[in-house]
Amino acid sequence: MLDKCGMNETIVTISGIIGIIFVFWFFLMKKEKKEVAVIGSVDIIVEGGYSPEAISIPKNKTTKLNFIRKDSSSCLEEVVLPDFKIRKHLPFNEKVVIEITPKQTGEFKYSCGMNMFHGKIIVTD
């Protein structure tokens, strides 16, 4: 009986360690997706995150970011682009157009209202 229990404990411990490693790898080691080059306008689907997650846009040109929220989670109901001073409510299943004209190059992150989901805008020359 003791042996059996010991085996259970070993299995639970090993499974636990594997589980922790898996969680670490799955959430924290994810590779950043290659950015999608955008000229003029892009549809960004808001569902469990932003797709495409990273976009690259040209400097000094107006780009339309069309956010379409398909996720009912209240966490995603707002999108915040702090570098562009934009906080917009995204009505469910509706296209919200946000126009930005970046004046400098670099990486600009945006997120949901509670900063749980993230997207990235890379501005290039």
Add this chain to the structure above:
Amino acid sequence: MNKIKKTFSIKGMHCASCVLIIEQSLKKVDGVSEANVNLVTEKATVAYDSDKVTDDKLNSAVANAGYKAFIKEELQSEDKERAEKQKELKDLKFRVVISLTLGALVLWGGFPTLMDTSPSILKNFWIQLLLATPVQFWAGWVFYRAAIPALRHRTANMDTLVVIGTTVAYGYSAFVTAFPQVVQRIGTEPMPYFDVATIIIGLILLGRYFEAKAKAGTSEAIKKLIGLQAKTARVVRDNKEIDIPISEVVIGDLIRVRPGEKIPVDGMITEGDSSIDESMITGESMPVDKKNGDTVVGATINKSGSFVFEATKIGQETMLAQIIKLVQEAQGSKAPIQRLADLVSSYFVPIVIMLAIATFVVWYNLGPEPALLYAILNTVAVLIIACPCAMGLATPTAIMVGTGKGAEHGILIKDAESLEIAHKVKTIIFDKTGTLTKGEPSVTDVIAFDNGKENEVLRYAASLEKFSEHPVAMAIVAFAASLGKSSSHPLDKAIREKAETEKTELFAVDKFKANTGKGLEGEIIIVGSPKKFYFGNRALMKDISIDLGAHEIEIEKLENEGKTVMILASDSDLLGAIAVADTVKENARQGIEELKKLGIEPVMITGDNFKTAMAIANKVGITRVLAEVLPDQKEAEVKKIQAENKIVAMVGDGINDAPALAQADVGIAMGTGTDVAIEAADITLINKDLKSVAATIRLSKMTMKTIKLNLFWAFGYNIILIPVAMGALYPSFHILLNPIFASIAMATSSISVVSSSLLLKRFRLNGTQTKSLV
């Protein structure tokens, strides 16, 4: 392709052929797929590809056809957002009621002490499964619907934690119900925990319901501002007064406003006068008297008289629209203090999941019997108690309420960073003219030296000054001009008498030169030959090596009274002096006193000489004075004070002192006219009230206090309660956290953060605050 439809007004149509012409012109625009114009409603509806077509293109298409389109972006359609929010709240409420009702039944039948009183049917595991399943997969579907797509993005949020926690509890219970003998075989009593899963879902949904309601309050200021806008305007066209929607008002329209009505757009009074309540824009409660030539601001209320004004700013250009834009931008910006919360929240959920796994392993291996049950319940408690939302909400909700509160009182904050820095300000530099004083100087004394004539002094001085745009110069020219017209300008009696007998005419000036910060020079032809005249301050006299000699006493006396003295000299002769004084603003002294109470050192900066500057400084209660500072040196003076390791704010008009405002850690501009978006300023005070400077600092301090409290609560909550849920107190005190209590704590934590931010609304900017905040 982004196909959208837009309806806008068209003016100038009078027959059916107009309709056709406009339709054809619109359809020619590349990207327009459909255009319908209605003659009766005077509106066009156009379907087009928004990637190709802009408002400008539509405007010019209509203009090319000879008509005018009014494509105005609405301020913001808040109605839709509100309707959606209400629908969401209604749906949430329904889910809460169902899940808590079913949950209560399951709890009654399953919770150790309660179950003794419950009917036997509720104790049946299969009945409990039946009651718990709709709660788990219908009411709780909102969590799955959010967590599953997030997992696809390899992201986890609060929903992920709820899903894992409740699924573990539900899954284990369903397994126990279906295979009790298996559980029994491993030495554990076959006891389901459907109550844990159902009540957690019910309570978290309830928390979300209250959170959504509270969050709506944080953006109330914007909604209020949008609601201020007038809907219609009574326009005078062809001598007839007609009511038209505000979007159809064009610049130059004459608009009639009757008593009690709202002024629709910004403009200038052309006929009549009135007293206007501008409190909704400036926060100033006293009505302002306005007459012909004065500017009026849209959304303010006409109290008494009827008047006509000419529209000068419409649509997005109006002061109200600019204010809304500025507040929206500030609410979209991020405060530096949020960085830590941002960093933590990006790792938080995965770490909690890892801790939950570790909890399971430790309890299973080292916990008392039944170890499996302890392991499961504590794992669920860890997953449920963790609340990343509170951290995410801590800063932005306070910033939203804080900036909104400022806007209500005429304090417009450009971004969250400015609001944050303002609370650290130790020194505030005030520009003198137009900031501490009214900026409307008037001539008080004209002195002629050595038996000269006062009006001659004035005549030469005014001739030189007419080229200058400095407010002092304008006062002198206005004074001189008024002499000939015997106007009601407040004149010195003796001068007026002389002026009446000897009407002042200005000379032609040659070789005019302005010496910045010092004065003017130019040549005037006297009896056929040119003579050089100088008119300026002591510095100018020093430059041309003129000694004030015996007249020093007279000049000094005027300066000691706080008057700016300009000295007139010709070649090497002293001719006279003109004193100009500016009046100190009513609230200046009080505003400075309030700052001192906040422990902030006020400093005055001016181009005036030290004596004049000190006289004004004494009137307002400032002891540190930076006098004789040329306009281009102000920025350097700000730098000098910054070098004393002080966070410096600069208060000015935002135009003449833009570089100094930009150099300061916080640039505060006193609003001028109807322009609120002052480029160099971080904060604009549209009420022009100096007490608002202290109010701004207080608002910043209070907002930062709220943010710090929120962050302390949000971090502290998680740091303390996660270990408790893991069982940290069990070895010493045998205290464990029931997952149901974990869900109550979690739901309360984010509501409390939002509520704490909402308390900022009760903070009174005039220096006192409600008891609830103390």
